[in-house]
Amino acid sequence: MKKNLFVFIFLIAPFLLIAQQKSNETPTYKNKKASIQDRIDDLIKRMTIEEKAGQLNQLNGGTFTGPAANDTGQKAKMQMVRDGKVGSFLNVIGATETRAVQKIAIQESRLGIPILFAFDIIHGYKTIFPIPLAEACSWDIPQIEKNSSVAAKEAAAAGLHWTFAPMCDISNDPRWGRVMEGAGEDPFYGSVVAAARVKGLQGNLNDDAHILSTVKHYAAYGAVEAGREYNEVDISRVALWNKYLPPYKAAVDAGAATVMNSFNVFEGVPASGNKYLVTDVLLNKWKFKGFVVSDWSSFSEMINHGYAANGKDAAYKAISAGSMMDMESKVVIENLPQLVKEGKINVQQVDDAVKRILFYKFKLGLFDEPYKFSDEKREAATELSKENKAEARKAAAGSIVLLKNDNQVLPINSSAKKIALIGHYAKSKEDMFDFWIGYWTGKPAVDDAVTIYDGLKNKYGNAVEYSEGYNADATTSDALINTAVQSASTADVVLVNIGISGKMAGEDRALAYPEIPEAQIQLLKALQKTGKPIVALVSSGRPLVLTKIQPLVSSIVQCWILGTETGNAVADVLSGDYNPSAKTVMSFPYAIGQIPVYYNHFNTSRPLPTDKDGNWFSRYRDIPNAPLYPFGFGLSYTTYSYSNMQISNPIMERTDKLTVTVTVTNTGKIDGEEIAQLYIRDITASIIRPVKELKGFRKIKLKAGESKEISFVLSGKDLSFYDGTGQMHLEPGAFKVFVGGDSEHVLGKDFVVQ
Ligand code: GLC
Secondary structure (H helix, E strand, O other): OHHHHHHHHHHHHHHHHHHHHHHHOOOHHHOOOOOHHHHHHHHHHHOOHHHHHHHOEEEEOOOOOHHHHHOHHHHHHHHHHHOOOOOEEEOOOOHHHHHHHHHHHHHHOOOOOOOEEEEOOOOOOOOOOOOHHHHHOOOOHHHHHHHHHHHHHHHHOEOOOEEOOOEOOOOOOOOOHHHHHOOOOOHHHHHHHHHHHHHHHHOOOOOOOOOEOEEEEEOOHHHOHHHOOOOOOOOOHHHHHHHHHHHHHHHHHOOOOEEEEOOOEEOOEEHHHOHHHHHHHHHHHOOOOOEEEOOOOOOOOHHHHOOOOOHHHHHHHHHHHOOOEEEOOOHHHHHHHHHHHOOOOOHHHHHHHHHHHHHHHHHOOOOOOOOOOEOHHHHHHHOOOHHHHHHHHHHHHOOOEEEEEHHHOOOOOOOOOOEEEEOHHHHOHHHHOOOOOOHHHOOOOHHHOOOHHHHHHHHHHHHEEEEOOOOOOOOOOHHHHHHHHHHHHOOOEEEEEEEOOHHHOOOOOOOOOOEOOHHHHHHHHHHHOOOOOEEEEEEOOOOOEOOOOHHHOOEEEEOOOOOOOHHHHHHHHHHOOOOOOOOOOOOEOOOHHHOOOOOOOOOOOOOOOOOOOOOOOOOOOOOOOOOOEOOOOOEOOOOEEEEEEEEOOOEEOOOOOEEEEEEEEEOOOOOEEEEEEEEEEEOOOOOOOOOOEEEEEEEEEEOOOOEEEEEEEEOOHHHOEEOOOOOEEOOOEEEEEEEEOOOOOEEEEEEEEO
16 A cells, blocks of 8 residues: 555656646647747647648638628538638638637637638739739839738738739730739749739738738749630740749749649649649749648649549649648548548648648737737728828829820820810729729728729819710710710810720630720720810720720820729829829730730741841731830830940950940930830840840939939849759850830840850
8 A cells, every 4th residue: 555655656646747737838839938830840749630631721711700600601611610620711801700710710629720811912902002014014113012011001900811912924915814913024024023012012921011922823824825714824844934933933032921823734734733833843943931822723623624533633633742722622621631541642741731831820920819910990090091092092103104195295284174084984983993802702992992083073173074985885876976076176185084894804804805995996086086186095904905096096095904093193194293104014916916925025037127128027917016015115294315325344254244334314394204124135045035135124213304324234144044944044145235215215235245
């Protein structure tokens, strides 16, 4: 007996005490003082394979409070949260909704792992900014970063932790509805913009005003054949590395937290299951430390592609390729535990993916303050603030591209007594926006829009006389045309808002005819007969073919889709309160048959000479090779000249740098901002190189009559290109360097790399 007592007191009791103490201790993963790594390592050990699969499972959310709480489907999703089978929701928005769901995750699941709430904040959350393509035309990188930081701040106050932006897809096909989401056709510029958008969205991820960004759609989704949505991509590795990958890489290098698989295939394998893209390039070559999320059901859509036999095969192929979180297809949550149990998927690979996701949940502070982003007061105070709308107005004015302005019809003369404003879209709030303002969540950003009509009334009051000119469906009638003509005939200025609805900009909005509708051309022809100079205000989320309207109007103002402050921004430009400075980052095709047309094309074996005619050249017989308006083009109310271009060393050693200087002069009477561009050409190389490649730009303020000497420095890296393995090469030989105000009107110098 005594012996047992002794054993108990001195051998067993201490262990029981320690065990008791330990069980009372906070587990490491909940210990705020422990390092993130220690907390992750502790947590992963505690998780079942089902809970690990849960972290790789993202579901579409919607609302869960109020009447929705009784919805069977929503109740089932909440049960999955309680079971630890959901790591993230998309489309759960607002402080109230996110807090309600987070509470269930924290208080009613076994480990209390917080949920990541994601939403498509493509160009603003409540304050809507210009579509990314328009914003990119500003070439104002600090403003572009600022726009994203405003969007992040509004979203972060509404319970959101993560957005699926920036879209980094290079595209030169305006048939594709999603060109509106990117930064145009150039990989160098697309890279600079992608990095700025990541920085704007994420900051240092150490406050409650920034959110996780997503590099999408990885990879080369902008190369969809014929511009058709969800179509396949068939490009070489040389094209992949030189034209499409640079912006994704720049965004990853800028610290993007996540990367999204694209819907398309590369080399016959869907991006979601493409080991070359995900593991070889993204994870191994680029050392990406964040996590990969699929596009909407792109894992299970590998079945449609004909690459996966069923859900289990799709889950196996996605995870094996290095992909991680499954958006909405559910194949991972349904099959991963079994795949691990069968030894088909190595649990280490699952743990690596789960740890990457947990890292960002710890980084955002969600384990310690799970509701810090779901703050109703901050939400109300932040959204649509005066400051945010002022930024949106500035960004929108800076995005407007002046394509034509014969006889300086613009800016509107201050003596104008009557301004005829014609066009259905000009008064249509919803046409100030595109698809990506979250209609599907009922987020009514539309009500806050300042239409073009509102903006002109704000600026010119009763001088503005409005007529519809054409219907919402872009049809017209004699009555509509006659009313418009009558209004125009007694006006000092005739503004006609034409184009296509903002609702035709975005996903699943491919157009075989990206051009001005026939009825609007009919309207313009009738207006032209009044003899009044006509100003066309073009609303579109893509470069439309403007060739037919070009001769009918004196001025063409590409207004894109500008968001909440559209009207005020358009009025600021038309009045001259803001001298337009934007330059297009996508070529405007001369004809649909010319698509894809882009500046950084190859020379071909028989380039069409500019100084002579003849036969057997690379050309069309019915239209010019050149686009109507080239990449980098945009007018101002003033004019600029480029002179005295110099290069530091016509012979450049491979390790040298080349300095290019040029004098830019504002030769007009109005102060303005000019976007000077620098291009190179590698004349002869082991693989053909484009006739021009953008490698630098400067946005400079110049007062009327002022000149400034600007300089660019080119390194060997700037002159290099990738081979199909992703290896960079700088090859000796002849180069040209160009500077100018767009990709066609340039000064040039030759130099040699040896
Ligand atoms: C869509 C888009 C993607 C978006 C995602 C979530 O299909 O392709 O860009 O982020 O689904 O809405």
